Amino acid sequence: MKAAALLEPGNIGLIDTAEPNCGTEDVVLRMLGVGLCGTDMGVVRGERTAPRHPWVLGHEGVGEIVAVGDSVDNSHLGRRVALEPNYCCLRCRECKSGFTSGCSDRIAVGLGTPGVLSEYVAAPAEFVHPAADHVNVRDLVCAEPLTVARSAVRRSGVTTDDRCLVVGAGSQGLFLCVWLVAAGITPFVQEPHPGRHELALSLGALPIERADGHVDHVFETSGVPSALGTALRHAVAGATVTLIGMGGEPLGLSERHVVNRQLSLVGSLIYDHPDDFADTIDALGGLAPRRVLGAEFGLADTAAAFDAVAATSGKVWVNIDGAA
Ligand SMILES: [Zn+2]
Ligand SMILES: [Zn+2]
The missing domain is CATH 3.90.180.10 (Medium-chain alcohol dehydrogenases, catalytic domain)
Known part of the structure:
Protein backbone atom coordinates (compact mmCIF):
# COMPACT_ATOMS: atom_id res chain seq x y z
CA MET A 1 0.00 0.00 0.00
CA ALA A 131 -19.63 9.51 13.37
CA ALA A 132 -23.29 9.56 12.42
CA ASP A 133 -23.81 8.32 8.84
CA HIS A 134 -24.90 11.72 7.56
CA VAL A 135 -21.71 13.50 8.69
CA ASN A 136 -19.71 14.79 5.72
CA VAL A 137 -16.08 13.56 5.47
CA ARG A 138 -14.98 17.20 5.20
CA ASP A 139 -16.58 17.92 8.57
CA LEU A 140 -15.19 14.71 10.06
CA VAL A 141 -11.61 15.54 9.00
CA CYS A 142 -11.90 18.66 11.19
CA ALA A 143 -12.79 16.62 14.30
CA GLU A 144 -9.34 16.50 15.91
CA PRO A 145 -8.35 20.18 15.73
CA LEU A 146 -11.95 21.14 16.50
CA THR A 147 -11.68 19.04 19.68
CA VAL A 148 -8.52 20.95 20.64
CA ALA A 149 -10.50 24.19 20.29
CA ARG A 150 -13.48 22.79 22.21
CA SER A 151 -11.25 21.73 25.10
CA ALA A 152 -9.72 25.20 25.29
CA VAL A 153 -13.21 26.75 25.42
CA ARG A 154 -14.22 24.29 28.17
CA ARG A 155 -11.10 24.89 30.24
CA SER A 156 -11.34 28.69 29.88
CA GLY A 157 -14.72 28.83 31.59
CA VAL A 158 -15.96 31.44 29.06
CA THR A 159 -19.72 32.13 29.22
CA THR A 160 -22.21 33.84 26.93
CA ASP A 161 -21.98 36.95 29.12
CA ASP A 162 -18.26 37.35 28.37
CA ARG A 163 -16.53 39.35 25.68
CA CYS A 164 -13.66 37.45 24.14
CA LEU A 165 -10.76 37.86 21.77
CA VAL A 166 -9.15 35.21 19.58
CA VAL A 167 -5.52 35.99 18.73
CA GLY A 168 -4.46 34.36 15.45
CA ALA A 169 -6.76 32.95 12.76
CA GLY A 170 -4.74 29.97 11.69
CA SER A 171 -6.74 26.74 11.79
CA GLN A 172 -6.87 26.67 15.59
CA GLY A 173 -8.11 30.26 15.84
CA LEU A 174 -10.71 29.56 13.15
CA PHE A 175 -11.99 26.43 14.92
CA LEU A 176 -12.23 28.47 18.13
CA CYS A 177 -14.40 30.96 16.25
CA VAL A 178 -16.63 28.08 15.07
CA TRP A 179 -17.17 26.87 18.67
CA LEU A 180 -17.61 30.30 20.22
CA VAL A 181 -20.12 31.48 17.62
CA ALA A 182 -22.06 28.21 17.97
CA ALA A 183 -22.11 28.79 21.75
CA GLY A 184 -23.67 32.22 21.26
CA ILE A 185 -20.46 34.22 21.84
CA THR A 186 -19.25 36.61 19.10
CA PRO A 187 -15.45 36.70 19.35
CA PHE A 188 -13.24 39.56 18.25
CA VAL A 189 -10.30 38.38 16.17
CA GLN A 190 -6.76 39.70 15.73
CA GLU A 191 -4.99 38.38 12.62
CA PRO A 192 -2.57 40.20 10.27
CA HIS A 193 -3.05 37.83 7.26
CA PRO A 194 -5.92 39.35 5.20
CA GLY A 195 -7.28 36.02 3.90
CA ARG A 196 -7.34 34.39 7.34
CA HIS A 197 -8.88 37.51 8.86
CA GLU A 198 -11.62 37.48 6.24
CA LEU A 199 -12.26 33.77 6.82
CA ALA A 200 -12.66 34.41 10.57
CA LEU A 201 -15.17 37.18 9.84
CA SER A 202 -17.08 34.84 7.50
CA LEU A 203 -17.45 32.45 10.48
CA GLY A 204 -19.07 35.21 12.53
CA ALA A 205 -16.12 36.85 14.32
CA LEU A 206 -15.70 40.64 14.46
CA PRO A 207 -12.49 42.64 13.78
CA ILE A 208 -10.55 43.61 16.90
CA GLU A 209 -11.06 47.29 15.99
CA ARG A 210 -14.72 46.82 16.97
CA ALA A 211 -13.71 45.79 20.52
CA ASP A 212 -14.22 49.25 22.00
CA GLY A 213 -13.54 48.56 25.63
CA HIS A 214 -12.06 45.41 27.01
CA VAL A 215 -12.44 41.64 26.85
CA ASP A 216 -12.89 39.09 29.64
CA HIS A 217 -11.26 36.19 27.80
CA VAL A 218 -8.30 36.01 25.45
CA PHE A 219 -7.49 32.85 23.46
CA GLU A 220 -3.90 33.01 22.17
CA THR A 221 -3.36 30.65 19.23
CA SER A 222 -0.54 32.31 17.27
CA GLY A 223 2.45 31.39 19.42
CA VAL A 224 3.90 34.84 18.59
CA PRO A 225 4.90 36.80 21.74
CA SER A 226 4.26 40.23 20.16
CA ALA A 227 0.69 39.19 19.30
CA LEU A 228 0.09 38.29 22.94
CA GLY A 229 1.30 41.73 24.05
CA THR A 230 -1.28 43.43 21.83
CA ALA A 231 -3.96 41.08 23.04
CA LEU A 232 -3.24 41.67 26.73
CA ARG A 233 -3.80 45.39 26.28
CA HIS A 234 -7.42 44.46 25.57
CA ALA A 235 -7.79 42.25 28.66
CA VAL A 236 -9.82 43.62 31.59
CA ALA A 237 -8.58 43.23 35.15
CA GLY A 238 -9.48 39.70 36.20
CA ALA A 239 -9.44 38.38 32.61
CA THR A 240 -8.58 34.80 31.72
CA VAL A 241 -5.92 34.29 29.06
CA THR A 242 -5.98 30.79 27.56
CA LEU A 243 -2.76 29.85 25.75
CA ILE A 244 -2.96 27.31 22.92
CA GLY A 245 -0.14 28.49 20.64
CA MET A 246 3.09 26.53 20.82
CA GLY A 247 5.65 29.31 20.38
CA GLY A 248 9.06 28.53 21.87
CA GLU A 249 10.07 32.14 22.63
CA PRO A 250 9.67 33.81 26.07
CA LEU A 251 6.31 35.58 26.31
CA GLY A 252 7.66 39.02 27.27
CA LEU A 253 4.99 39.23 29.97
CA SER A 254 5.99 40.73 33.30
CA GLU A 255 4.89 39.20 36.57
CA ARG A 256 3.84 42.68 37.65
CA HIS A 257 1.45 42.94 34.69
CA VAL A 258 -0.18 39.62 35.58
CA VAL A 259 -0.47 40.56 39.27
CA ASN A 260 -1.61 44.14 38.72
CA ARG A 261 -4.26 43.02 36.24
CA GLN A 262 -5.03 39.84 38.28
CA LEU A 263 -4.94 37.77 35.10
CA SER A 264 -5.51 34.02 35.06
CA LEU A 265 -3.18 32.24 32.63
CA VAL A 266 -4.43 28.84 31.45
CA GLY A 267 -2.36 26.53 29.25
CA SER A 268 -4.59 24.23 27.20
CA LEU A 269 -3.03 21.14 25.61
CA ILE A 270 -5.06 18.86 23.30
CA TYR A 271 -8.10 17.25 25.05
CA ASP A 272 -9.08 14.74 27.70
CA HIS A 273 -10.15 11.22 26.73
CA PRO A 274 -12.81 10.26 25.88
CA ASP A 275 -15.44 12.98 26.47
CA ASP A 276 -13.90 15.97 24.68
CA PHE A 277 -13.56 13.99 21.45
CA ALA A 278 -16.87 12.13 21.74
CA ASP A 279 -18.80 15.35 22.44
CA THR A 280 -17.17 17.07 19.45
CA ILE A 281 -18.13 14.19 17.12
CA ASP A 282 -21.73 14.43 18.35
CA ALA A 283 -21.82 18.16 17.54
CA LEU A 284 -20.14 17.97 14.09
CA GLY A 285 -23.22 18.02 11.88
CA GLY A 286 -24.55 21.27 13.34
CA LEU A 287 -21.23 23.10 13.31
ZN1 LIG B 1 -2.93 18.72 14.40
ZN1 LIG C 1 -1.71 7.94 31.62
Whole structure:
Protein backbone atom coordinates (compact mmCIF):
# COMPACT_ATOMS: atom_id res chain seq x y z
CA MET A 1 0.00 0.00 0.00
CA LYS A 2 1.00 3.64 -0.44
CA ALA A 3 1.85 6.09 2.33
CA ALA A 4 3.22 9.65 2.39
CA ALA A 5 6.43 9.81 4.38
CA LEU A 6 9.25 12.10 5.35
CA LEU A 7 12.22 10.60 3.49
CA GLU A 8 14.64 13.01 5.20
CA PRO A 9 14.05 16.44 6.79
CA GLY A 10 12.29 18.67 4.25
CA ASN A 11 11.78 15.89 1.67
CA ILE A 12 8.38 14.17 1.43
CA GLY A 13 7.57 11.31 -0.94
CA LEU A 14 5.26 8.34 -1.46
CA ILE A 15 6.52 4.98 -0.18
CA ASP A 16 5.31 1.41 -0.56
CA THR A 17 4.80 -0.15 2.83
CA ALA A 18 3.26 -3.30 4.33
CA GLU A 19 -0.46 -3.32 5.19
CA PRO A 20 -1.02 -2.99 8.95
CA ASN A 21 -1.59 -5.92 11.29
CA CYS A 22 -4.78 -5.77 13.32
CA GLY A 23 -3.99 -6.40 17.01
CA THR A 24 -6.66 -8.00 19.20
CA GLU A 25 -7.81 -4.60 20.52
CA ASP A 26 -7.34 -2.71 17.24
CA VAL A 27 -9.38 -1.76 14.24
CA VAL A 28 -8.05 -1.33 10.71
CA LEU A 29 -9.11 1.83 8.90
CA ARG A 30 -9.26 2.44 5.17
CA MET A 31 -8.17 6.06 5.34
CA LEU A 32 -10.37 8.73 3.76
CA GLY A 33 -8.68 11.98 4.70
CA VAL A 34 -6.00 13.60 6.85
CA GLY A 35 -5.72 17.26 7.89
CA LEU A 36 -2.31 18.91 8.13
CA CYS A 37 -1.28 21.21 10.97
CA GLY A 38 1.68 22.97 12.57
CA THR A 39 2.72 19.84 14.45
CA ASP A 40 3.22 17.99 11.15
CA MET A 41 5.08 21.00 9.76
CA GLY A 42 7.43 20.83 12.75
CA VAL A 43 8.28 17.21 11.89
CA VAL A 44 8.82 18.07 8.21
CA ARG A 45 11.11 20.97 9.06
CA GLY A 46 13.08 18.85 11.56
CA GLU A 47 12.04 20.97 14.58
CA ARG A 48 10.50 17.79 15.96
CA THR A 49 12.66 14.78 15.35
CA ALA A 50 11.17 11.87 13.40
CA PRO A 51 12.12 8.60 15.16
CA ARG A 52 13.43 7.23 11.83
CA HIS A 53 13.25 7.73 8.07
CA PRO A 54 11.17 7.18 6.09
CA TRP A 55 8.57 8.36 8.64
CA VAL A 56 4.86 8.30 7.75
CA LEU A 57 3.38 11.73 8.52
CA GLY A 58 -0.01 12.99 9.70
CA HIS A 59 -2.27 12.61 12.73
CA GLU A 60 -5.62 14.28 11.98
CA GLY A 61 -7.08 11.20 10.29
CA VAL A 62 -10.50 9.85 9.38
CA GLY A 63 -11.31 6.50 7.84
CA GLU A 64 -13.73 3.62 7.50
CA ILE A 65 -13.43 0.54 9.72
CA VAL A 66 -12.65 -2.44 7.47
CA ALA A 67 -11.45 -4.99 10.09
CA VAL A 68 -11.64 -5.43 13.86
CA GLY A 69 -9.45 -7.37 16.29
CA ASP A 70 -10.64 -10.46 18.17
CA SER A 71 -11.55 -8.47 21.31
CA VAL A 72 -13.40 -5.69 19.47
CA ASP A 73 -17.15 -5.52 18.93
CA ASN A 74 -17.64 -5.88 15.16
CA SER A 75 -20.87 -3.88 15.05
CA HIS A 76 -18.84 -0.82 13.98
CA LEU A 77 -17.53 -2.50 10.80
CA GLY A 78 -18.14 -0.14 7.89
CA ARG A 79 -18.57 2.93 10.11
CA ARG A 80 -16.68 6.12 9.37
CA VAL A 81 -14.61 7.28 12.29
CA ALA A 82 -12.23 10.01 13.40
CA LEU A 83 -9.01 8.96 15.07
CA GLU A 84 -8.14 10.44 18.47
CA PRO A 85 -4.39 10.52 17.80
CA ASN A 86 -3.16 10.72 21.38
CA TYR A 87 -3.04 7.31 23.02
CA CYS A 88 -2.98 8.03 26.76
CA CYS A 89 -2.09 5.07 29.01
CA LEU A 90 -5.41 5.03 30.95
CA ARG A 91 -3.51 3.63 33.98
CA CYS A 92 -1.54 6.53 35.52
CA ARG A 93 -2.77 8.92 38.20
CA GLU A 94 -3.58 11.66 35.65
CA CYS A 95 -5.47 9.27 33.36
CA LYS A 96 -7.47 7.82 36.27
CA SER A 97 -8.50 11.32 37.33
CA GLY A 98 -9.71 12.16 33.80
CA PHE A 99 -6.79 14.50 33.09
CA THR A 100 -5.49 12.32 30.26
CA SER A 101 -3.82 15.23 28.44
CA GLY A 102 -1.39 15.26 31.38
CA CYS A 103 -0.42 11.59 30.85
CA SER A 104 3.37 11.30 30.68
CA ASP A 105 3.12 7.96 28.83
CA ARG A 106 0.89 9.38 26.10
CA ILE A 107 1.81 8.25 22.56
CA ALA A 108 1.20 10.91 19.92
CA VAL A 109 0.42 9.58 16.44
CA GLY A 110 2.82 10.97 13.85
CA LEU A 111 5.42 11.71 16.53
CA GLY A 112 5.86 8.64 18.76
CA THR A 113 4.19 6.14 16.44
CA PRO A 114 3.92 6.34 12.63
CA GLY A 115 1.35 8.73 11.17
CA VAL A 116 -1.82 8.13 9.19
CA LEU A 117 -1.14 9.56 5.69
CA SER A 118 -1.54 6.05 4.41
CA GLU A 119 -4.10 3.93 2.57
CA TYR A 120 -4.67 1.70 5.63
CA VAL A 121 -3.92 2.23 9.33
CA ALA A 122 -4.34 0.07 12.46
CA ALA A 123 -5.42 1.93 15.61
CA PRO A 124 -6.65 0.97 19.09
CA ALA A 125 -10.46 0.68 19.03
CA GLU A 126 -10.53 2.77 22.23
CA PHE A 127 -9.24 5.77 20.24
CA VAL A 128 -11.56 5.79 17.22
CA HIS A 129 -14.87 7.65 17.36
CA PRO A 130 -17.71 6.67 14.99
CA ALA A 131 -19.63 9.51 13.37
CA ALA A 132 -23.29 9.56 12.42
CA ASP A 133 -23.81 8.32 8.84
CA HIS A 134 -24.90 11.72 7.56
CA VAL A 135 -21.71 13.50 8.69
CA ASN A 136 -19.71 14.79 5.72
CA VAL A 137 -16.08 13.56 5.47
CA ARG A 138 -14.98 17.20 5.20
CA ASP A 139 -16.58 17.92 8.57
CA LEU A 140 -15.19 14.71 10.06
CA VAL A 141 -11.61 15.54 9.00
CA CYS A 142 -11.90 18.66 11.19
CA ALA A 143 -12.79 16.62 14.30
CA GLU A 144 -9.34 16.50 15.91
CA PRO A 145 -8.35 20.18 15.73
CA LEU A 146 -11.95 21.14 16.50
CA THR A 147 -11.68 19.04 19.68
CA VAL A 148 -8.52 20.95 20.64
CA ALA A 149 -10.50 24.19 20.29
CA ARG A 150 -13.48 22.79 22.21
CA SER A 151 -11.25 21.73 25.10
CA ALA A 152 -9.72 25.20 25.29
CA VAL A 153 -13.21 26.75 25.42
CA ARG A 154 -14.22 24.29 28.17
CA ARG A 155 -11.10 24.89 30.24
CA SER A 156 -11.34 28.69 29.88
CA GLY A 157 -14.72 28.83 31.59
CA VAL A 158 -15.96 31.44 29.06
CA THR A 159 -19.72 32.13 29.22
CA THR A 160 -22.21 33.84 26.93
CA ASP A 161 -21.98 36.95 29.12
CA ASP A 162 -18.26 37.35 28.37
CA ARG A 163 -16.53 39.35 25.68
CA CYS A 164 -13.66 37.45 24.14
CA LEU A 165 -10.76 37.86 21.77
CA VAL A 166 -9.15 35.21 19.58
CA VAL A 167 -5.52 35.99 18.73
CA GLY A 168 -4.46 34.36 15.45
CA ALA A 169 -6.76 32.95 12.76
CA GLY A 170 -4.74 29.97 11.69
CA SER A 171 -6.74 26.74 11.79
CA GLN A 172 -6.87 26.67 15.59
CA GLY A 173 -8.11 30.26 15.84
CA LEU A 174 -10.71 29.56 13.15
CA PHE A 175 -11.99 26.43 14.92
CA LEU A 176 -12.23 28.47 18.13
CA CYS A 177 -14.40 30.96 16.25
CA VAL A 178 -16.63 28.08 15.07
CA TRP A 179 -17.17 26.87 18.67
CA LEU A 180 -17.61 30.30 20.22
CA VAL A 181 -20.12 31.48 17.62
CA ALA A 182 -22.06 28.21 17.97
CA ALA A 183 -22.11 28.79 21.75
CA GLY A 184 -23.67 32.22 21.26
CA ILE A 185 -20.46 34.22 21.84
CA THR A 186 -19.25 36.61 19.10
CA PRO A 187 -15.45 36.70 19.35
CA PHE A 188 -13.24 39.56 18.25
CA VAL A 189 -10.30 38.38 16.17
CA GLN A 190 -6.76 39.70 15.73
CA GLU A 191 -4.99 38.38 12.62
CA PRO A 192 -2.57 40.20 10.27
CA HIS A 193 -3.05 37.83 7.26
CA PRO A 194 -5.92 39.35 5.20
CA GLY A 195 -7.28 36.02 3.90
CA ARG A 196 -7.34 34.39 7.34
CA HIS A 197 -8.88 37.51 8.86
CA GLU A 198 -11.62 37.48 6.24
CA LEU A 199 -12.26 33.77 6.82
CA ALA A 200 -12.66 34.41 10.57
CA LEU A 201 -15.17 37.18 9.84
CA SER A 202 -17.08 34.84 7.50
CA LEU A 203 -17.45 32.45 10.48
CA GLY A 204 -19.07 35.21 12.53
CA ALA A 205 -16.12 36.85 14.32
CA LEU A 206 -15.70 40.64 14.46
CA PRO A 207 -12.49 42.64 13.78
CA ILE A 208 -10.55 43.61 16.90
CA GLU A 209 -11.06 47.29 15.99
CA ARG A 210 -14.72 46.82 16.97
CA ALA A 211 -13.71 45.79 20.52
CA ASP A 212 -14.22 49.25 22.00
CA GLY A 213 -13.54 48.56 25.63
CA HIS A 214 -12.06 45.41 27.01
CA VAL A 215 -12.44 41.64 26.85
CA ASP A 216 -12.89 39.09 29.64
CA HIS A 217 -11.26 36.19 27.80
CA VAL A 218 -8.30 36.01 25.45
CA PHE A 219 -7.49 32.85 23.46
CA GLU A 220 -3.90 33.01 22.17
CA THR A 221 -3.36 30.65 19.23
CA SER A 222 -0.54 32.31 17.27
CA GLY A 223 2.45 31.39 19.42
CA VAL A 224 3.90 34.84 18.59
CA PRO A 225 4.90 36.80 21.74
CA SER A 226 4.26 40.23 20.16
CA ALA A 227 0.69 39.19 19.30
CA LEU A 228 0.09 38.29 22.94
CA GLY A 229 1.30 41.73 24.05
CA THR A 230 -1.28 43.43 21.83
CA ALA A 231 -3.96 41.08 23.04
CA LEU A 232 -3.24 41.67 26.73
CA ARG A 233 -3.80 45.39 26.28
CA HIS A 234 -7.42 44.46 25.57
CA ALA A 235 -7.79 42.25 28.66
CA VAL A 236 -9.82 43.62 31.59
CA ALA A 237 -8.58 43.23 35.15
CA GLY A 238 -9.48 39.70 36.20
CA ALA A 239 -9.44 38.38 32.61
CA THR A 240 -8.58 34.80 31.72
CA VAL A 241 -5.92 34.29 29.06
CA THR A 242 -5.98 30.79 27.56
CA LEU A 243 -2.76 29.85 25.75
CA ILE A 244 -2.96 27.31 22.92
CA GLY A 245 -0.14 28.49 20.64
CA MET A 246 3.09 26.53 20.82
CA GLY A 247 5.65 29.31 20.38
CA GLY A 248 9.06 28.53 21.87
CA GLU A 249 10.07 32.14 22.63
CA PRO A 250 9.67 33.81 26.07
CA LEU A 251 6.31 35.58 26.31
CA GLY A 252 7.66 39.02 27.27
CA LEU A 253 4.99 39.23 29.97
CA SER A 254 5.99 40.73 33.30
CA GLU A 255 4.89 39.20 36.57
CA ARG A 256 3.84 42.68 37.65
CA HIS A 257 1.45 42.94 34.69
CA VAL A 258 -0.18 39.62 35.58
CA VAL A 259 -0.47 40.56 39.27
CA ASN A 260 -1.61 44.14 38.72
CA ARG A 261 -4.26 43.02 36.24
CA GLN A 262 -5.03 39.84 38.28
CA LEU A 263 -4.94 37.77 35.10
CA SER A 264 -5.51 34.02 35.06
CA LEU A 265 -3.18 32.24 32.63
CA VAL A 266 -4.43 28.84 31.45
CA GLY A 267 -2.36 26.53 29.25
CA SER A 268 -4.59 24.23 27.20
CA LEU A 269 -3.03 21.14 25.61
CA ILE A 270 -5.06 18.86 23.30
CA TYR A 271 -8.10 17.25 25.05
CA ASP A 272 -9.08 14.74 27.70
CA HIS A 273 -10.15 11.22 26.73
CA PRO A 274 -12.81 10.26 25.88
CA ASP A 275 -15.44 12.98 26.47
CA ASP A 276 -13.90 15.97 24.68
CA PHE A 277 -13.56 13.99 21.45
CA ALA A 278 -16.87 12.13 21.74
CA ASP A 279 -18.80 15.35 22.44
CA THR A 280 -17.17 17.07 19.45
CA ILE A 281 -18.13 14.19 17.12
CA ASP A 282 -21.73 14.43 18.35
CA ALA A 283 -21.82 18.16 17.54
CA LEU A 284 -20.14 17.97 14.09
CA GLY A 285 -23.22 18.02 11.88
CA GLY A 286 -24.55 21.27 13.34
CA LEU A 287 -21.23 23.10 13.31
CA ALA A 288 -20.18 22.55 9.65
CA PRO A 289 -16.46 22.99 10.49
CA ARG A 290 -15.60 22.21 6.84
CA ARG A 291 -15.92 25.99 6.38
CA VAL A 292 -12.39 26.14 7.83
CA LEU A 293 -10.90 23.91 5.09
CA GLY A 294 -8.84 25.94 2.62
CA ALA A 295 -7.22 23.54 0.14
CA GLU A 296 -7.39 19.85 -0.80
CA PHE A 297 -4.74 17.54 -2.31
CA GLY A 298 -4.51 13.84 -3.21
CA LEU A 299 -2.19 11.43 -1.38
CA ALA A 300 0.29 11.48 -4.27
CA ASP A 301 0.47 15.27 -3.93
CA THR A 302 1.19 15.32 -0.18
CA ALA A 303 4.49 17.20 -0.69
CA ALA A 304 2.59 19.97 -2.51
CA ALA A 305 -0.01 19.94 0.29
CA PHE A 306 2.69 20.65 2.88
CA ASP A 307 4.15 23.38 0.64
CA ALA A 308 0.71 25.02 0.59
CA VAL A 309 0.18 25.13 4.38
CA ALA A 310 2.04 28.41 5.06
CA ALA A 311 0.24 30.48 2.41
CA THR A 312 -3.26 28.97 2.60
CA SER A 313 -6.11 30.63 4.48
CA GLY A 314 -7.81 27.75 6.27
CA LYS A 315 -6.75 24.17 6.81
CA VAL A 316 -5.02 22.09 4.13
CA TRP A 317 -6.12 18.45 3.95
CA VAL A 318 -5.27 15.33 1.97
CA ASN A 319 -8.26 13.56 0.44
CA ILE A 320 -6.90 10.01 0.42
CA ASP A 321 -9.52 8.04 -1.46
CA GLY A 322 -10.50 10.96 -3.70
CA ALA A 323 -14.19 10.07 -3.48
CA ALA A 324 -15.24 12.30 -0.60
ZN1 LIG B 1 -2.93 18.72 14.40
ZN1 LIG C 1 -1.71 7.94 31.62
